[in-house]
Amino acid sequence: MQLEIQNLTHRYGKDKIALDNISLTLKPGIIGLLGPNGAGKSSLMRILASISKPGQGKVLWRGQNIIKNPDTLRKELGYLPQSFGVYENLTAQEFLLYLASIKGLPSKIAAQKVDELLEMVNLTDASRQTLKGYSGGMKQRVGIAQALLNDPKLLIVDEPTVGLDPEERARFRHLLSDLSGERVIILSTHIVSDIESIADQIAILNAGKLLAFATPESLLEKMANAVWHCIVTHDEVKELRRHFCISHSVRRSDGFHISIVSLEQPLPNAVNVEPTLEDVFLFHTHSKNSANTLENIAC
Ligand SMILES: Nc1ncnc2c1ncn2[C@@H]1O[C@H](COP(=O)(O)OP(=O)(O)O)[C@@H](O)[C@H]1O
Numbered sequence: 543m544q545l546e547i548q549n550l551t552h553r554y555g556k557d558k559i560a561l562d563n564i565s566l567t568l569k570p571g572i573i574g575l576l577g578p579n580g581a582g583k584s585s586l587m588r589i590l591a592s593i594s595k596p597g598q599g600k601v602l603w604r605g606q607n608i609i610k611n612p613d614t615l616r617k618e619l620g621y622l623p624q625s626f627g628v629y630e631n632l633t634a635q636e637f638l639l640y641l642a643s644i645k646g647l648p649s650k651i652a653a654q655k656v657d658e659l660l661e662m663v664n665l666t667d668a669s670r671q672t673l674k675g676y677s678g679g680m681k682q683r684v685g686i687a688q689a690l691l692n693d694p695k696l697l698i699v700d701e702p703t704v705g706l707d708p709e710e711r712a713r714f715r716h717l718l719s720d721l722s723g724e725r726v727i728i729l730s731t732h733i734v735s736d737i738e739s740i741a742d743q744i745a746i747l748n749a750g751k752l753l754a755f756a757t758p759e760s761l762l763e764k765m766a767n768a769v770w771h772c773i774v775t776h777d778e779v780k781e782l783r784r785h786f787c788i789s790h791s792v793r794r795s796d797g798f799h800i801s802i803v804s805l806e807q808p809l810p811n812a813v814n815v816e817p818t819l820e821d822v823f824l825f826h827t828h829s830k831n832s833a834n835t836l837e838n839i840a841c
């Protein structure tokens with residue numbers, strides 16, 4: 543069971559290139575799709591969910607071309623779009639039962655499944671209240687529940703943690719870990735901490751291009767000698783910012799403690815430190831790193 547993305551290119555109008563020749567093979571596990579706003583994450587996910595068709599390229603699910611023949615995929619797909627609308631006059635339970643009937647679940651199975659999912663997303667107590675009174679985080683949890691109605695083998699969730707508070711985020715990460723196994727789960731985000739502890743693989747997307755695709759360990763390994771710590775003055779920080787990618791900066795009594803992501807030693811007194819995934823992400827998406835530098839390190 544795998545999802546193969548082959549040379550996918552997608553444009554809006556003539557000039558706007560949202561996806562630029564993306565190729566990826568996704569196997570069961572959690573894949574974190576990481577990229578800043580506008581990177582192309584939602585465009586890619588809509589194509590993978592067979593909502594929109596790409597300008598060029600192919601997507602194969604279990605070997606079947608989903609662009610020509612989307613039905614095999616749709617039966618096994620759970621999708622949470624980035625903006626998820628609900629019918630505010632329905633209760634969570636009624637809304638999920640309604641979506642279950644659209645997905646063709648027999649009513650007896652649907653009732654049980656809906657109760658199970660409401661429990662899973664911690665909404666059992668509120669399940670008979672209308673969605674009008676739900677907070678953004680609660681609506682998002684309803685969205686996550688609907689994506690799981692058909693026990694999907696391919697689960698695509700687009701920025702699912704937006705609107706969730708830290709506790710809900712943590713609960714959501716646990717939920718995804720519990721669900722992983724024999725499923726391909728794709729989760730997009732621009733927040734590294736959403737995926738660093740749970741993703742089996744991370745794909746970094748920026749300006750429509752796939753810059754890296756590897757396990758978190760291997761991404762970190764490739765950056766082993768590329769993060770530097772040093773203590774500098776305020777004026778030096780300003781100057782360094784013009785030439786380097788500064789991933790952290792903290793003001794202390796002895797000056798600014800900064801981390802610089804660079805393949806070369808940025809200052810004589812700079813010492814190498816362990817990279818974090820945040821450093822990796824910033825390195826790949828930072829404009830100060832030329833395409834040439836990226837090639838040395840991209841996976
Ligand atoms: N319907 C659309 N029409 C025109 N441009 C679009 C449309 N949807 C997205 N874009 C543009 O395509 C690029 C990628 O957008 P998107 O896939 O939404 O990125 P992300 O989800 O990573 O924020 C952005 O520059 C965005 O402005």
Ligand SMILES: [Mg+2]
Nearest residue numbers: 583584624701
């Ligand atoms: Mg998006």
